[in-house]
Amino acid sequence: xxxxxxxxxxxxxxxxxxxxxxxxxxxxxxxxxxxxxxxxxxxxxxxxxxxxxxxxxxxxxxxxxxxxxxxxxxxxxxxxxxxxxxxxxxxxxxxxxxxxxxxxxxxxxxxxxxxxxxxxxxxxxxxx
Amino acid sequence: xxxxxxxxxxxxxxxxxxxxxxxxxxxxxxxxxxxxxxxxxxxxxxxxxxxxxxxxxxxxxxxxxxxxxxxxxxxxxxxxxxxxxxxxxxxxxxxxxxxxxxxxxxxxxxxxxxxxxxxxxx
Numbered sequence: 001x002x003x004x005x006x007x008x009x010x011x012x013x014x015x016x017x018x019x020x021x022x023x024x025x026x027x028x029x030x031x032x033x034x035x036x037x038x039x040x041x042x043x044x045x046x047x048x049x050x051x052x053x054x055x056x057x058x059x060x061x062x063x064x065x066x067x068x069x070x071x072x073x074x075x076x077x078x079x080x081x082x083x084x085x086x087x088x089x090x091x092x093x094x095x096x097x098x099x100x101x102x103x104x105x106x107x108x109x110x111x112x113x114x115x116x117x118x119x120x121x122x123x124x125x126x127x128x
Numbered sequence: 129x130x131x132x133x134x135x136x137x138x139x140x141x142x143x144x145x146x147x148x149x150x151x152x153x154x155x156x157x158x159x160x161x162x163x164x165x166x167x168x169x170x171x172x173x174x175x176x177x178x179x180x181x182x183x184x185x186x187x188x189x190x191x192x193x194x195x196x197x198x199x200x201x202x203x204x205x206x207x208x209x210x211x212x213x214x215x216x217x218x219x220x221x222x223x224x225x226x227x228x229x230x231x232x233x234x235x236x237x238x239x240x241x242x243x244x245x246x247x248x249x250x
Contacts, residue, residue: 019211026204030236033197038243045181046174053171066165073158080151101162109165116171 014075021072028065053116066109074102142226146206153203160196190248197240205233 035052036044052058077098085091167184170177183189209229213222 022207046177069161073161076154105165108169112169112171
């Protein structure tokens with residue numbers, strides 16, 4: 001039962017997707033960090049983020065980034081748990097927490113990006 | 129006594145250290161990602177977002193951010209090393225690949241650290 005639960009699949013696809021998303025993330029993350037932290041003043045406030053996030057291109061970039069990062073992170077957690085937690089009850093519990101956390105973070109992050117309204121930029125009083 | 133078939137035995141080589149560090153940095157990054165998504169979700173409230181960001185612009189967090197850059201570089205560069213070894217026959221030259229990525233990683237870290245320190249002392 002235990003073994004079947006773990007190794008019902010060979011993990012081959014997971015192994016491949018982890019590498020594929022890893023390459024994407026390496027590129028996206030270096031770009032993200034360079035834009036957010038290396039270029040500009042280093043101070044990040046609402047205006048700097050809103051200017052970028054009002055563009056649909058940046059929304060797409062950030063959304064792809066979010067999905068890849070969450071998938072890669074949760075799949076990584078999955079493998080680590082697979083290596084160290086062997087009791088069925090604990091596995092099911094911890095795996096459930098990982099899946100739930102992943103879905104919750106996807107909803108929170110996805111809503112933040114998708115529903116971000118640029119008109120807030122115009123109505124925000126401190127924005128000159 | 130029944131032997132635990134899942135018992136993991138690690139032999140310590142450079143590769144083992146790299147692998148353990150990959151796990152630890154990965155766990156740290158997952159934790160950071162969760163906090164990051166939580167902080168950014170304040171974007172629906174401009175004043176609230178600026179308040180949080182003003183707090184996070186403290187020098188302490190800036191220094192932690194440089195640490196984060198280091199963790200990211202490690203995880204990304206070691207990940208690319210794994211891909212080179214897995215897909216491109218890098219296992220034949222894995223020692224050279226290892227030192228190659230160490231050099232690239234150090235250069236990337238310094239390249240990122242320069243603007244960071246510049247912002248800090250400004």
